[in-house]
Amino acid sequence: MLRVIRNFSKRILKALFRSKENIKLGFYGPPNSGKTSLANRICKDWTGEEIGAVSKIPHETRNVQFKEKVEIKYKGKSLTFKMIDTPGIATRIDYEDFLKYGLKKKASRRRAKEATQGIIDSIKWLDDMDAVIIVLDSAENPYSQVNITIIGNMVARKIPVLIVGNKIDLKKSDVKKIESTFPEYEVVGISARDGTNMDEFYEALYKLTKKI
Amino acid sequence: MVSKNRGKKIRGLSLQVIPFSEVKDLSISERVRKILNLALGNNIVILHGRLRAEEEARLIEDTMAMVDHIKSFKGIELAVIEPNMKNIGLMGKVKHGIAKRLVGDSSALTVIGPATIVKEIRRDPRKIELLLG
Numbered sequence: 001m002l003r004v005i006r007n008f009s010k011r012i013l014k015a016l017f018r019s020k021e022n023i024k025l026g027f028y029g030p031p032n033s034g035k036t037s038l039a040n041r042i043c044k045d046w047t048g049e050e051i052g053a054v055s056k057i058p059h060e061t062r063n064v065q066f067k068e069k070v071e072i073k074y075k076g077k078s079l080t081f082k083m084i085d086t087p088g089i090a091t092r093i094d095y096e097d098f099l100k101y102g103l104k105k106k107a108s109r110r111r112a113k114e115a116t117q118g119i120i121d122s123i124k125w126l127d128d129m130d131a132v133i134i135v136l137d138s139a140e141n142p143y144s145q146v147n148i149t150i151i152g153n154m155v156a157r158k159i160p161v162l163i164v165g166n167k168i169d170l171k172k173s174d175v176k177k178i179e180s181t182f183p184e185y186e187v188v189g190i191s192a193r194d195g196t197n198m199d200e201f202y203e204a205l206y207k208l209t210k211k212i
Numbered sequence: 213m214v215s216k217n218r219g220k221k222i223r224g225l226s227l228q229v230i231p232f233s234e235v236k237d238l239s240i241s242e243r244v245r246k247i248l249n250l251a252l253g254n255n256i257v258i259l260h261g262r263l264r265a266e267e268e269a270r271l272i273e274d275t276m277a278m279v280d281h282i283k284s285f286k287g288i289e290l291a292v293i294e295p296n297m298k299n300i301g302l303m304g305k306v307k308h309g310i311a312k313r314l315v316g317d318s319s320a321l322t323v324i325g326p327a328t329i330v331k332e333i334r335r336d337p338r339k340i341e342l343l344l345g
Contacts, residue, residue, distance in 0.1 A: 091272055092287030092327035093279050116276040123273045143335060145290045149272065152265030 031088030087118030138165035
């Protein structure tokens, strides 16, 4: 009986500790939506260091990248996150697509091979997240099956989700389209590159952590 | 349906329809394997019903593993069309929900095409457009 009570209180304490001190925050989305750019923006704002490299060539992030203990202070409150930047999820990988960006055949093939493994890793990591930021390119059509699949998997795992419409600095950007596609979720439009609307993002992030 | 790509014509196109009854008793692995085997054979698969979110994730995972191992396989294009529930009354939604729980979501249609044939699936909630490559 004593052991049952001890285990129960241990679980409660663990859950409390996790939710306040070390929130595993995942960045998910399709390739080239700006997941690493946003993770870099946050890490740079609060730690002075970036999490990974960015590029115009899709699938630049091909390994899951981490930044431990990122403490974000906002309006007198403080939260500590473990940031987990994941490779973009796609249903197709064709090395020939990378040739168009000027990569050599060998480099393109290697990139394609690493990208497939990266997608598998992203999906495997789904089970380990406390909360997830889904980063979408607001200049692209949000109504894609990959986006729906990613969000559906968060719902199935009861992981709180915040949708970010990135690249609002682009002319074609349409955050309202994302909002109408996913009306049940909070959507924040930002530009990770310029740092536009980051205050609104941090506010939404705080609200998100209350759902954990 | 004939489309041109890099000067070549697609001579034939095979659509494989899978009734929901054919997959409803299969495990996740078996369902995904069945779909991917058909896609590997250059079929466009039309599945009555939809996969659960976890199954879709598994489908993507297994697709990537195959892209890694099979030289000519570049992945899949995937889309789900669901009935428009906005115009259905509350009772209709309740009935649909009960039916979904009892027999699975067989009211949706899932389209899965090999990436070598289906270049893109453009979609909105009511229609899909397959761009062949």
